[in-house]
Amino acid sequence: MTPLLAAAGLRKSYGPLEVLRGVDVDVARGECLVVIGPSGSGKSTLLRCLNLLEPISGGRIVFQGEDIAEAGRRAPEIRRRIGMVFQNFELFRHLSALDNIALAPIRVKGEDRRAARERAQHLLAKVHLPDKSDAFPDELSGGQQQRVAIARALAMEPALMLYDEPTSALDPETVGEVLQVMQELAEEGSTSIVVTHEMGFARRAADRVVFMDAGAVAHAAPAARFFSNEAPERVARFLGKIEA
Amino acid sequence: MFRALQQLHEFATSYNLLLLLEGGARTLVLSAAGCVCGFVLGFALAVLRHTAAGWLLPARILGVVYVEMFRRIPFLVTLFLVFYAFQALGLDVPVFWVAVASTCVIGTAYLSEVVRAGFAAVPRAEWDAAATMNFSLLQTLRFVVVPQAWRVVVPPAFAFFLSFIKDSALASQIGVVELTFVGKIFNNRGLMPAIAFGSVLIAYFVISYPLARLGARLEGRLALSRAH
Ligand SMILES: Nc1ncnc2c1ncn2[C@@H]1O[C@H](COP(=O)(O)OP(=O)(O)OP(=O)(O)O)[C@@H](O)[C@H]1O
Ligand SMILES: [Mg+2]
Numbered sequence: 001m002t003p004l005l006a007a008a009g010l011r012k013s014y015g016p017l018e019v020l021r022g023v024d025v026d027v028a029r030g031e032c033l034v035v036i037g038p039s040g041s042g043k044s045t046l047l048r049c050l051n052l053l054e055p056i057s058g059g060r061i062v063f064q065g066e067d068i069a070e071a072g073r074r075a076p077e078i079r080r081r082i083g084m085v086f087q088n089f090e091l092f093r094h095l096s097a098l099d100n101i102a103l104a105p106i107r108v109k110g111e112d113r114r115a116a117r118e119r120a121q122h123l124l125a126k127v128h129l130p131d132k133s134d135a136f137p138d139e140l141s142g143g144q145q146q147r148v149a150i151a152r153a154l155a156m157e158p159a160l161m162l163y164d165e166p167t168s169a170l171d172p173e174t175v176g177e178v179l180q181v182m183q184e185l186a187e188e189g190s191t192s193i194v195v196t197h198e199m200g201f202a203r204r205a206a207d208r209v210v211f212m213d214a215g216a217v218a219h220a221a222p223a224a225r226f227f228s229n230e231a232p233e234r235v236a237r238f239l240g241k242i243e244a
Numbered sequence: 245m246f247r248a249l250q251q252l253h254e255f256a257t258s259y260n261l262l263l264l265l266e267g268g269a270r271t272l273v274l275s276a277a278g279c280v281c282g283f284v285l286g287f288a289l290a291v292l293r294h295t296a297a298g299w300l301l302p303a304r305i306l307g308v309v310y311v312e313m314f315r316r317i318p319f320l321v322t323l324f325l326v327f328y329a330f331q332a333l334g335l336d337v338p339v340f341w342v343a344v345a346s347t348c349v350i351g352t353a354y355l356s357e358v359v360r361a362g363f364a365a366v367p368r369a370e371w372d373a374a375a376t377m378n379f380s381l382l383q384t385l386r387f388v389v390v391p392q393a394w395r396v397v398v399p400p401a402f403a404f405f406l407s408f409i410k411d412s413a414l415a416s417q418i419g420v421v422e423l424t425f426v427g428k429i430f431n432n433r434g435l436m437p438a439i440a441f442g443s444v445l446i447a448y449f450v451i452s453y454p455l456a457r458l459g460a461r462l463e464g465r466l467a468l469s470r471a472h
Contacts, residue, residue, distance in 0.1 A: 053372055080378040090373040094391045104377035107387055149373075156377055 004029045004064065004191050005050065005160055011058035012042075012049055019045045021215040022059065027160070027193055032186040034202040034223070035195045037212035038238065043195040046212070047162045050193070051082040064159065080108070083153030087165045089145040091137040097124060097148045098133035101155045109156070116155075123151035127181050143174025147181055154185075161185070161192040168197065179205075197242050203227055211235050248436060255439050260430070267426030268447045270340065274412040274422060275451070277344045279405045282351020283359075289352060290359035291385065294371075307356075314353035320414050322346050327418055343415035343422075351408065358400045362393030395466050402459030409452045423447050 006026035012019050019042045027033045035043050048054040050061060052068060052075055061068045068078050091100050101120035105111040111119075124130055127147035137145055146166055153161060163182065167175040179198060183205045186192060196202065202209055202223060209226040211219040211234075219226075219235050231239070292300065293307050314322060326346045330337045337345075366389050374384040416425035423444050430440030 048372075051376055053375060076378050076380075079376070082376070084373070084376040086369055086373060088367075088369060090367065090369045092370060092373075092388050092392075103387060104374075104379065107383055108378050152377070 002065070003027055004031075005062070005193075007046075007050065007059065007061045009059035010046070010049060010056060010061065012045055012054060013057045019215050020049065020057075023212070023215070023217055025193075025210055025217060025220075027191060029159075029191055030189045031191055031207045032205050033193045034206035034209045035193060035212060036197065036199075036202070036209065036238070036242075037218075041212045042215040043212055044164050047084065047164050047193065047195060051084055051162060052079050053084075080156060081159045082162060083156055083158030083160070084162045085146070085149050085153055085164065085166050087169050089137070089142070089149040089169075091145055091149055091152070093137050096134050096136055097129065097140065097151075100137070100148055101152045104152070105155050120151070120155060123154055124148070126154070127151045128177070141174055142170045143177045146170065146174075146178045150178075150181055150185075159191060161190060163192060163194040163196070165195050165197070199227075199239065199243050211238065248438070251436055251439055255430075255435060255443070263421075263426055263429065264423075264443055264447060267421055267423040267444075268451065270415075270420060270422040271409065271412050271424075271448070272451055274343055274347050274415055274420075275405070275409045278347030278351035278408050278412070279355075281348040282353075282355045283401070285348065285352040286355030286357075287359050289356035290363055291381070293356070293360060294363050311353045311356055314350055315357065319346070319350055319411050320417055322350055323414060323418050339415075339419045342418060343412075343420045346415075347408070347412060350411075351404075354404055355401060358397055358404065359393070361400070362395075362397035363389060365396045366392045398459070398462050398466060402455070402462070405455055405459070406452055409448065409455075 003026035008024050010020050010023040010025075023042070023046055025033070025035075025046070035046065037043055045054065049056045056069055059069075063078060064081070066074075066078060068075060071078050091097075092103065095103060098117060098120050101123055102113075102116045105116040105119065106113055121130075121133060124133055127150055129144060129147055129151075132140065132144060132148070135144075137148070140148065150161075150166075166182065167178050170178065175198070179201045182192070182194065183201065186205045194201070194206070206223040206226075209221060209223050210217055211226075213234070219232055221231070225231075226235075227239075229236070289307050289311070293304055295304070317325075323343060323346045326349060327339070327342045330342060330345075370388060371384055374388045379387065412422060413424035415422055416428070419425075421429075427441045427444035430443070431437060433440075
């Protein structure tokens with residue numbers, strides 16, 4: 001089966017700094033791929049390249065059978081099918097939770113206003129915040145904001161969700177509720193690439209785990225095998241450090 | 245006292261009033277051009293400076309040089325620069341239009357900084373979030389950035405508009421018969437300074453007071469909306 005998204009030999013440089021040095025990753029439909037690795041190894045850059053927030057310096061990204069880096073004018077059309085969740089939520093602070101979710105469907109997709117708001121209400125229920133539709137971002141906890149941000153990304157009905165350390169900025173007590181939502185989505189069969197340090201989540205929800213180091217994939221394996229004691233020494237050392 | 249009344253009577257000829265009206269109109273057009281044209285071009289310049297695309301880098305550098313230069317040189321010098329620039333191009337432009345062009349040049353430089361500060365109040369990652377949901381640049385500005393940035397932009401923008409009305413007086417130095425120039429004409433004609441400049445003062449007030457009120461209203465609305 002061809003993967004939903006496959007990046008091959010992906011390279012990205014900022015001036016002289018080579019951040020990605022030929023990354024190969026792919027994710028199949030319905031799969032949850034977890035990406036881990038030390039700080040500065042290029043995980044965020046990888047995600048930003050995958051949905052074309054950053055122009056790539058080399059390599060190929062094939063999404064649903066199309067090379068997105070080559071798509072030119074069709075790139076936005078393709079990118080619409082990739083949702084992204086950020087470390088700091090990045091909700092629009094002048095809009096209520098509901099309006100955050102409904103804005104892009106109405107303005108970008110041209111959906112009917114009523115229908116879009118109704119769907120937004122459903123999505124809020126899906127992330128377990130049915131009664132927060134009128135709340136503004138600064139009235140919500142971090143975990144709640146992040147769940148609204150997930151709902152906002154889902155509103156565009158993406159074929160692939162990218163999460164960049166979605167729980168790193170959260171208070172420990174709200175991490176669980178966000179991971180819970182992500183796990184439910186994974187179990188429903190949504191496809192996702194998740195950069196995270198939450199190894200508990202990786203064990204529970206990941207199908208495969210990729211370990212990045214210095215801008216390349218150092219190790220990749222199905223989750224069960226990744227966390228077994230067959231893992232290469234470097235991976236084991238990294239896991240030992242973050243799970244300590 | 246009697247002399248003042250008599251002068252006031254002499255002053256109130258249709259010729260003088262017309263002169264005052266014309267001067268006022270020129271001051272108004274000069275300031276309005278600087279504010280409106282400056283805001284539109286300044287906004288565009290701020291957007292340009294916020295872009296990240298590599299091929300726009302030369303344009304961004306030019307933008308920075310432009311802003312930093314014209315914010316630093318006195319308005320009078322800009323007036324002369326524009327005046328001689330038109331001359332060098334062999335264009336015979338009336339001094340009034342030289343002054344209009346100058347106010348646009350200055351307004352663009354100042355107001356682009358004001359707008360840029362507004363943009364900076366919206367985290368770059370929020371622009372990214374909009375981009376991942378496929379907002380175009382214009383949609384991002386309209387639905388995400390401007391609704392948040394205007395709170396930061398309105399107060400300094402109006403402060404600039406108001407100070408600009410005063411600064412436009414410098415155009416008299418290159419021979420534009422705006423309000424201040426009219427005051428000098430009255431004075432040279434032997435009118436009492438109180439009348440010559442008093443009338444000009446009232447005219448300035450008539451121009452800037454409504455603008456100040458509008459600014460205060462907007463800021464009031466802004467304070468209200470801040471409390472959701
Ligand atoms: N816009 C940029 N300009 C220049 N260098 C950048 C830029 N973005 C990232 N980098 C550099 O690229 C490298 C990889 O950064 P990246 O954010 O992808 O790492 P990361 O794996 O996500 O790390 P972390 O776990 O800290 O989030 C770092 O050295 C960083 O300084
Ligand atoms: Mg990162």
